Amino acid sequence: MNDGTPPAGTGWFDGVDPEDVEAAADAITDGNAESPRDWPALAVESGFAESEEAYYDALHEATLHAARREVREREGADDRQLVHAVRAMDDVERVANELAERVAEWGGTRDADAGTGVEYARTLADREADDPAGAALRGLAERVADLDEESQSLRAYVERTAPEVAPNLSMLAGPVLAARLVALAGGLKPLARKPSGTVQVLGAEDALFAHLRGRAPSPKHGVIYVHEYVSGIDPAERGSAARALAGKLSIAARVDHYSGDLRPELQAELDERIERIRARTRDGDGESGGDGGTGQ
Amino acid sequence: MTPAPDLPEGVVRHTFDGRERLATRGEPVYGEPTDGDLRLWDAGRSKLGAMLTTGMDTGLVGGETVLYLGAASGTTVSHVADFAGPTYAVEFAARPVRDLLPVAEARPNLVPLLKDARAPETYAHVVEPVDVVVQDVATRGQARVAEINRQFLRDDGRLLAVVKARSEDVTATPEDVFDAFLDDLTGYEVLETARLDPHHEDHLAVVARPARSE
Numbered sequence: 001m002n003d004g005t006p007p008a009g010t011g012w013f014d015g016v017d018p019e020d021v022e023a024a025a026d027a028i029t030d031g032n033a034e035s036p037r038d039w040p041a042l043a044v045e046s047g048f049a050e051s052e053e054a055y056y057d058a059l060h061e062a063t064l065h066a067a068r069r070e071v072r073e074r075e076g077a078d079d080r081q082l083v084h085a086v087r088a089m090d091d092v093e094r095v096a097n098e099l100a101e102r103v104a105e106w107g108g109t110r111d112a113d114a115g116t117g118v119e120y121a122r123t124l125a126d127r128e129a130d131d132p133a134g135a136a137l138r139g140l141a142e143r144v145a146d147l148d149e150e151s152q153s154l155r156a157y158v159e160r161t162a163p164e165v166a167p168n169l170s171m172l173a174g175p176v177l178a179a180r181l182v183a184l185a186g187g188l189k190p191l192a193r194k195p196s197g198t199v200q201v202l203g204a205e206d207a208l209f210a211h212l213r214g215r216a217p218s219p220k221h222g223v224i225y226v227h228e229y230v231s232g233i234d235p236a237e238r239g240s241a242a243r244a245l246a247g248k249l250s251i252a253a254r255v256d257h258y259s260g261d262l263r264p265e266l267q268a269e270l271d272e273r274i275e276r277i278r279a280r281t282r283d284g285d286g287e288s289g290g291d292g293g294t295g296q
Numbered sequence: 297m298t299p300a301p302d303l304p305e306g307v308v309r310h311t312f313d314g315r316e317r318l319a320t321r322g323e324p325v326y327g328e329p330t331d332g333d334l335r336l337w338d339a340g341r342s343k344l345g346a347m348l349t350t351g352m353d354t355g356l357v358g359g360e361t362v363l364y365l366g367a368a369s370g371t372t373v374s375h376v377a378d379f380a381g382p383t384y385a386v387e388f389a390a391r392p393v394r395d396l397l398p399v400a401e402a403r404p405n406l407v408p409l410l411k412d413a414r415a416p417e418t419y420a421h422v423v424e425p426v427d428v429v430v431q432d433v434a435t436r437g438q439a440r441v442a443e444i445n446r447q448f449l450r451d452d453g454r455l456l457a458v459v460k461a462r463s464e465d466v467t468a469t470p471e472d473v474f475d476a477f478l479d480d481l482t483g484y485e486v487l488e489t490a491r492l493d494p495h496h497e498d499h500l501a502v503v504a505r506p507a508r509s510e
Contacts, residue, residue, distance in 0.1 A: 012421045028409075033421035036448050040424060056382060060404050063422070067393055067400075067408040074390035074410075 011039045012062070013048040013055075022258075024062035025069060069258060078165045079188040082158065086179040089154035096147035103141050110134070118148045167262045168252035172245075172270060173227060180223050181249065192250075192257035199253070200224065200246035224249070229274045234281040244273045303348060305358030306379025312336050318345055320378035323402040326371060335378075339495045342372040343432055343458040346495035347503075352488055354503055355454040356380075360427035363448050365413040365441065366434065369395035370406075376430065377406040384423045388412045413441050416448070425450050431457040436464055439480030442504075446483045449506055455484055461498040474500040483507055 012027040040052040049055035096118055103121045107114035110133070114120065121144035129135040155176065162175035166188055169178040184202040185191035191199070201208050203222030210216035221230050221242035233241040248270040255263055303309070303318070310319040312329050318337040329336045339349040347354055358379045367373040367385035369392040377383040377399075384407045385400070387393050393410050400408040411419045413433050429449050433441055438459050449455060459477045461470035468476075477500070478486060484504035492499040 010421060028422055031421040032417045034417060036420045036423050036425050038424055039422070057404065059407055059422070060400075063407045063409060064397065064400055067410045068397055070410045071390045071394045071397065 011037065011042055013039070013043050013058070014046070016048070018048055018058060021061060021065050024058065025066035028062050028066040029070060072257070073189065078161065079182055082161050082165050082179050083183040083187060085154055085157050085161065086176070086183045089151055089158060090180075092147050092151040092154060096144055096151060099140065099144045099147070103137065103144055106137050106140070110137070118144060121145060122148070166253065166256040168255050168266055169249060171262070171264070171267055172248055172252050173224070177223065177226060181253070184223065188253065188257050192253045194250065194253075196243075196247045196250035199250045200242050221246075229270070233274070233277065237277050237281050240277050241274060244277065245270065248273070301351070301353040302357075304354075304356035304379050307337070307348065307356075307358070307375075308334065310334050310336075318348060320375045322374060322378035323399075325374045325399050326369075335375075337375045342375065343492060343496055343499060343501065344372050344430060344456065345375065346492045347456065347458075347490070347501045349495070350490055350492070350501075352490050352501060352503060354456055356428065356456075361424065362428045362430060363423055363426045363445065364430045364432075365445060366432040367396060367408070368392045368432075370399035372430075372432070373406065374399045374403065377403045380428075381405060382407065382424070384409060384419075384426070386411050386413050386419060413445065416444050420447070423448055425453075427453045429453065429455045429457075431455065434460050434463040438464060439477045442481060443483050446506055451506060453505065454487075455502070455504040455506075457502045457504070458492070458496075459500045459502065461500070470498040470500070478502070 010031070010033060012024070012031050014027075016024050016027050018024075040055045043049045043055045044052060049058055100116070100118045100121045103124060104114060104116040107120065107124060115123070121141040124138055124141035125145045127138065129138045158179045159175045162179045162182075163170040166178050166182060169181065172178075173181065181199065181202055182188050182191055185194055194202075201219050201222045202224070204219040205222075207216060207219035211218045220239040224230055224242060224245055227245055229245050230238060230242045248266055252263075252266055255261070255266075306320060308319050309316050310331060311317070312319070312331065318339065319331070319334040320337055321333045322335060324330050324335050328338060337345045339346040344354075348356075356379075359381050362376055362380045362383045364373045364376060364383060364385045367387040370385065373383060373385045373396070382405050383403075385396060386409045387396060388411065390410065393408060396408050400406040407422070409419050409422060413431075414435070414437070426448050427450055429442075429445055431438070431442055431445070435441065438457070442455060442457055446455070459474055461468075461473040464473045464477070474489075478489070481502075481504065483506065485507045486502060486504045488503040490501050492501050
């Protein structure tokens with residue numbers, strides 16, 4: 001027993017609460033034994049099941065649950081693809097913007113009406129070059145346009161894949177934010193295992209560590225800031241909204257990882273929760289709010 | 297010539313489209329032809345179905361406890377669960393198990409296990425001693441799989457193995473592969489062998505029982 005394995009002759013049901021399917025599935029997945037034994041009889045003897053029939057029912061349920069979960073986990077290796085895609089999308093977008101800035105700066109020395117950003121690079125890429133410097137600038141602008149296209153196709157992949165990998169998380173957060181959360185956590189499983197307080201500040205690690213060193217207030221939100229339920233809320237209530245959103249997102253991640261069925265009620269619960277938070281600021285001062293129709 | 301052995305209880309001969317074929321009673325799985333609650337057991341899709349069709353004496357009577365190694369997406373194992381008792385279906389690859397799940401959901405006696413038949417210690421805490429081991433694994437070392445899973449077989453039980461020549465060694469002739477398999481099957485006494493052509497090319501079906509200790 002030096003390697004932590006259960007003693008020989010231990011069935012999957014040993015020490016498992018018959019009501020706890022999750023624990024039973026864990027025992028099916030992770031357990032082992034040196035040799036088979038008459039498990040149905042032993043399970044009845046040990047009091048795990050009332051009869052062999054009841055034992056087989058429990059066995060069927062536990063193995064189905066374990067197999068479903070593990071198929072999801074192994075096949076959900078798709079979450080690895082999603083993580084890479086969203087990271088690549090962010091990288092490509094960042095590089096496109098940096099190079100677009102370079103193009104704008106260079107273009108400004110040659111053209112009084114030079115614009116800025118990726119859009120300006122796109123117009124330059126389509127323009128005839130009339131000297132060697134112009135040709136070099138145009139070449140760079142073409143790269144920016146290509147990168148911009150690349151980031152759009154990566155975004156399309158993310159938007160298509162995230163709802164397959166994490167249906168509930170994508171429903172609540174939108175596919176791109178869902179993918180970012182999965183990427184920041186390092187996968188769907190690690191995300192599902194994080195407490196919601198951690199989900200709330202994913203992406204705000206710098207601010208969090210500054211806070212932990214006693215140099216800053218605790219961050220109220222990480223990447224979930226981009227969600228309209230956080231950014232679109234009165235700053236005084238932003239912390240509550242971020243906490244509410246993070247709570248539902250971590251439940252969604254757990255459902256996505258462990259069972260995978262879509263739970264539309266999560267969205268309804270979140271909407272209701274956020275509406276109550278919004279109502280608080282409206283009660284505080286009648287000026288804010290402004291989403292017509294729901295005023296009281 | 298000895299008469300063909302009886303089919304296991306729960307397996308019947310039934311005429312589909314003018315031809316007499318095997319059938320079991322159960323939920324359809326992959327869109328196979330059905331007639332009432334009878335579903336065609338296609339010998340061309342199932343090696344065990346081919347063994348019964350060719351008249352091998354599998355010793356199956358119906359209602360027995362089965363360990364099925366290499367259950368894949370559950371085509372054959374669904375028929376086994378239709379006539380057998382508790383049926384433990386071991387499959388290593390996640391993708392086919394996804395298809396096996398609905399098959400198992402519809403059959404309370406079918407126990408799906410996403411496990412490696414080469415590592416029996418990972419399911420010995422779940423699988424009880426059985427009357428029949430059906431082995432249909434497409435992996436190298438098929439004889440070794442049979443040997444290490446013999447511990448699950450009751451003394452009077454049967455191993456029904458199908459050896460796929462191409463899975464063992466694509467460069468050797470099927471005959472050499474089959475001879476090597478039978479040579480390596482030291483823990484068993486081989487009762488019958490048969491080639492499964494034309495249903496399955498280069499497959500050898502083997503009926504064996506655990507060797508007596510002395």
